[in-house]
Amino acid sequence: AQTxxxxxxxxxxxxxxxxxxxxxxxxxxxxxxxFWYKQPPSRQMILVIRQEAYKQQNATENRFSVNFxxxxxxxxxxxxxxxxGDTAMYFCAFTGANSKLTFGKGITLSVRP
Amino acid sequence: xxxxxxxxxxxxxxxxQEVTLRCKPISGHDYLFWYRQTMMRGLELLIYFNNNVPIDxxxxxxxxxxxxxxxxxxxxLKIQPSEPRDSAVYFCASSLLGGILDxxxxxxxxxxxxx
Numbered sequence: 291a292q293t294x295x296x297x298x299x300x301x302x303x304x305x306x307x308x309x310x311x312x313x314x315x316x317x318x319x320x321x322x323x324x325f326w327y328k329q330p331p332s333r334q335m336i337l338v339i340r341q342e343a344y345k346q347q348n349a350t351e352n353r354f355s356v357n358f359x360x361x362x363x364x365x366x367x368x369x370x371x372x373x374x375g376d377t378a379m380y381f382c383a384f385t386g387a388n389s390k391l392t393f394g395k396g397i398t399l400s401v402r403p
Numbered sequence: 404x405x406x407x408x409x410x411x412x413x414x415x416x417x418x419x420q421e422v423t424l425r426c427k428p429i430s431g432h433d434y435l436f437w438y439r440q441t442m443m444r445g446l447e448l449l450i451y452f453n454n455n456v457p458i459d460x461x462x463x464x465x466x467x468x469x470x471x472x473x474x475x476x477x478x479x480l481k482i483q484p485s486e487p488r489d490s491a492v493y494f495c496a497s498s499l500l501g502g503i504l505d506x507x508x509x510x511x512x513x514x515x516x517x518x
Binding site (some may be wrong): 323325327332333334335336337338360381385388389391392393394395396 | 433438446448458506
């Protein structure tokens with residue numbers, strides 16, 4: 291069974307600075323996708339970024355980028371130039387051949403003005 | 404596209420009552436997923452459908468829960484009878500291809516409170 295671990299329950303960052311959220315996972319599959327979802331106070335689950343395991347290049351979406359270390363089974367999210375609107379819970383998630391998304395427990399990120 | 408639509412957004416009911424949550428997936432998406440989010444257990448997959456057929460319902464907690472997808476544009480999650488421990492946010496999500504091939508898009512969720 292796949293597991294996703296987010297060991298930090300919460301983090302805080304000053305506006306305009308950079309923050310990195312950590313995630314590790316465990317799987318025996320060789321082909322899979324990893325995701326970061328954002329859940330603001332509105333509760334909506336919003337896709338932030340995704341990474342295909344077969345791609346060595348780290349995914350980037352504007353201010354969001356990942357550090358994907360397949361051998362270490364690590365998938366961290368870096369948010370550059372943090373904005374107040376980035377305040378939310380962030381979930382790391384995994385999906386493999388069975389179509390099921392497995393989520394981590396999430397991390398609460400607060401951006402301070 | 405309007406995205407995944409869920410109704411109601413909030414539901415408050417009393418223990419023992421029947422609750423029906425509704426979901427309209429993104430048009431053209433072949434996969435539909437139901438999730439439950441609680442503080443204690445986080446986000447859990449309850450069941451998912453492919454082309455209106457339930458594929459995996461191993462996450463459904465017990466017989467009080469049932470889900471249907473009568474057509475490609477509509478699904479329901481029913482709890483009968485409801486219990487206070489069912490209080491949670493229930494999300495519906497859909498994807499075009501499913502599995503490792505695609506991304507799931509979530510609805511806004513239904514916050515269920517069972518008194």
